[in-house]
Amino acid sequence: MKKNRYRIYSQYLKEKYGEKVYKIPINLPVTCPNRDGVIAKGGCIFCGEEGAGFENLEHTISVTEQLNTNIAYIQKKYKARKFIAYFQNFTNTYLPLEKFKEYILAACKENIVEIAISTRPDCINDVYLDFLREVKEKNNINISIELGLQSVNYHTLKKINRGHTLAELIDAVLRIKNYGFESCVHMILNLPWDNKEDVIEGAKIISALGVEQVKLHSLYILKDTVMGSMYENKEFEIISLEEYINSVIIFLEYLNPNIIVQRLIGRAPKENTIFCNWNTSWWKIKDAIDEKMEKLDSYQGKKFNYLNGKAIKQFINT
Numbered sequence: 543m544k545k546n547r548y549r550i551y552s553q554y555l556k557e558k559y560g561e562k563v564y565k566i567p568i569n570l571p572v573t574c575p576n577r578d579g580v581i582a583k584g585g586c587i588f589c590g591e592e593g594a595g596f597e598n599l600e601h602t603i604s605v606t607e608q609l610n611t612n613i614a615y616i617q618k619k620y621k622a623r624k625f626i627a628y629f630q631n632f633t634n635t636y637l638p639l640e641k642f643k644e645y646i647l648a649a650c651k652e653n654i655v656e657i658a659i660s661t662r663p664d665c666i667n668d669v670y671l672d673f674l675r676e677v678k679e680k681n682n683i684n685i686s687i688e689l690g691l692q693s694v695n696y697h698t699l700k701k702i703n704r705g706h707t708l709a710e711l712i713d714a715v716l717r718i719k720n721y722g723f724e725s726c727v728h729m730i731l732n733l734p735w736d737n738k739e740d741v742i743e744g745a746k747i748i749s750a751l752g753v754e755q756v757k758l759h760s761l762y763i764l765k766d767t768v769m770g771s772m773y774e775n776k777e778f779e780i781i782s783l784e785e786y787i788n789s790v791i792i793f794l795e796y797l798n799p800n801i802i803v804q805r806l807i808g809r810a811p812k813e814n815t816i817f818c819n820w821n822t823s824w825w826k827i828k829d830a831i832d833e834k835m836e837k838l839d840s841y842q843g844k845k846f847n848y849l850n851g852k853a854i855k856q857f858i859n860t
């Protein structure tokens with residue numbers, strides 16, 4: 543049997559919850575402070591109108607209804623019994639506290655074992671985390687928080703108009719950790735202004751911070767976005783698929799072997815997409831990564847030797 547060369551999310555969930563667990567996306571009527579002018583206007587230069595949840599139900603449908611509809615479907619199809627309520631789209635903590643509480647409490651239902659909340663590093667605050675701790679304790683529901691970072695290079699973050707730097711990510715991860723929740727950091731490994739050093743540094747910083755999970759994406763480019771116009775005007779080039787595969791492998795080699803890898807490659811909405819995954823299906827790219835890791839005898843954590851005083855390890859007898 544082939545050995546796993548990185549820590550696979552679905553297996554982790556199975557170990558943690560004793561059976562297969564399904565993520566149910568929830569779409570809230572939220573926006574993002576990087577789009578509405580509080581931090582910046584227009585958002586990240588690649589961000590489209592729909593945010594990440596292009597396959598979700600409408601945000602006009604209540605949380606309860608979205609959960610009931612999706613759970614009923616998955617329960618019937620897969621005989622599933624445990625679910626994660628996943629607040630996916632845009633910035634799900636960018637809400638008045640009372641509204642945030644209302645939405646989260648609506649997700650505390652039987653069979654929900656975890657609430658996963660996707661947000662920005664500058665939308666993590668202790669008051670909101672206090673409430674989530676209460677939810678966890680009262681309902682016996684785990685909490686995990688997904689943070690978009692995309693690059694650890696703060697010059698790149700400025701170019702893509704993230705509206706925050708690396709410092710806010712560090713602050714958010716440490717706060718989340720303080721509450722005993724897990725964090726998952728999203729990274730794009732082929733941003734045009736990043737190079738191999740940035741990819742390696744990304745894996746090192748995420749490992750040093752003690753982040754529990756990562757989600758890797760390749761960049762997709764949408765029409766009617768700043769990045770879309772830049773792409774059409776040939777203002778940057780995108781690395782080849784082969785280079786992307788190499789970036790994923792090098793990232794994994796530097797990553798702490800305990801970190802769970804939720805995903806190696808993203809997907810894009812069909813409509814309005816002008817570049818996505820080199821016109822190759824995501825699973826073919828995943829297979830190519832797996833095959834190349836096998837061929838090179840590469841594995842997650844192969845180069846994870848840089849923490850805990852690398853230079854003085856020679857003086858310590860093991």
Ligand code: SF4
Nearest residue numbers: 574576585586589632
């Ligand atoms: S943080 Fe997310 S939702 Fe906000 S502008 Fe950037 S990509 Fe869009």
